Amino acid sequence: MIKTLFSFLLCFFGIYSISAQYSISYDSNDPVTVVAGQSITLNYTYTASMQVGAQFQIFETDVSGIFGGATAIGTAVAEFPTLDAGTDVMGTITLNIPANLPLSSSLSGTEYRIFGKLSSAMNSDATEDATWDTAGAYPLITVTAPPYSITYDSGNPVSVVAGESITLNYTYSASMDVDTQFQIFEADVPGIFGGATANGTGVIVTPTVTAGTDVSTTITLDIPLDFPTSSSLSGTKYYIFGKLSSAANPDASSDADWSVAGEYPEITINENTLSINDFTAFDRDKLYFNSTSTSLVINDTNEIKSLNIYNVMGKKVFKIENIKNTTNVDLSTLPKGLYIARSDSKFLKFVR
Incomplete structure (x- = not known):
């Protein structure tokens, strides 16, 4: 059985x-x-x-x-x-x-x-x-390889004054929406970002850009007034780092950056020389602020070719270029406060 x-x-x-x-x-x-x-x-x-x-x-x-x-x-x-x-x-x-x-x-x-x-x-x-x-x-x-690339299109080297802003041009291609990172870093080797020679970083901007081919655009970096100037660095310089990355490519080796031959563009941070003690006040018949219309009134366009307006922290908040037949510049968008308008060696202090 x-x-x-x-x-x-x-x-x-x-x-x-x-x-x-x-x-x-x-x-x-x-x-x-x-x-x-x-x-x-x-x-x-x-x-x-x-x-x-x-x-x-x-x-x-x-x-x-x-x-x-x-x-x-x-x-x-x-x-x-x-x-x-x-x-x-x-x-x-x-x-x-x-x-x-x-x-x-x-x-x-x-x-x-x-x-x-x-x-x-x-x-x-x-x-x-x-x-x-x-x-x-x-x-x-x-x-x-990952489907994105970025190139730096501005001059190199570039200079900026502490407390002001610098606008940089770049071109990118991406078959997807990608994250960007723009950063100033301090190093004694222009091609090393984040390595042993990178002594410090600052001014980080991380926008997201939309997919596109050969897109030309800009990024603005605001330099703090208290940012160490390049002249105060010992044996190092500032460089500008720009890259594209995607969450679909988490490994940093798949990032695309704008270095050329392994080196990043150089940027010089200069001392802010805003102190009005070094400048001459404008004659009122040439430039004054009209508080009623919240505008600058320009009566001499031959002498005044352009104007930069700074807040009390020394940060440039408004720029007026190529003044020709302009007589009134509307400043109603500026927050209320104390400002300084400067053109070459002359200034106007006013309250908005």
Whole structure:
């Protein structure tokens, strides 16, 4: 009786093992492209008469149909989900590409291929596995650099007075909305930001820019009045750091910055020389403030070519350029307070 039962079970499992079937096909485009630091979602269809283990993996090889053989130089990006039994089940797998994965362009004589297979513990022999290769070749995947770049378009070096602002030009391209960072840093090597030689940082602006191609725009850095001047630095200088980054590329190695040949543009911070003791007051018949109309009245446009207006902290808050036939300059947008208007060596102190 026991012998008969054993024979029955052996026969049953043998039939089940022989009848167990699974297959998988790759349904996405071939080849595909993905950016280092981002993800790629791939489509596939499978049929399995039992629960099966799946393996999805990128591997580097010089032969498109050999995975794990002598030509497989290295492997990376592996996912090992378990799939339930089913017929013609359409599924997807997402492969997260590390930001530091070597780019396809950096591979020598090799390329990346996408390996997908089904297997079962009931078929422990690898020859029973089902893979999604077509005619012995696995799908090709190309890993590219992050899709954004930035260039610095202003003069180098540039100068700014403490307490004033500097507007810098730059151009960027991005296939997604990206975060930017603009920062002044102090270092004795123009190409080292945040390293051992970077003694201090300040003036950080971090706007987000919208996707676009060859977008020319500007960034304004407000220099605090108490910012150390360049002349007070010992053995170091100030440099301007500008970069683009994306949350989809969290590794700093995938950031794009505007350095040229590894060096950042230099900026000189000069001492604010706003003290009115060094200037002569304007004659009232040439320039005065009309409190009723909250405007500056300019009566001599031959002498007064431009005007800068500063608050009591020494920060420039208003600039009037190319004065020609202007007689009234509306200052109603300025907060109430004490201001100084300056043009060349002359000044006007007024209360808004």
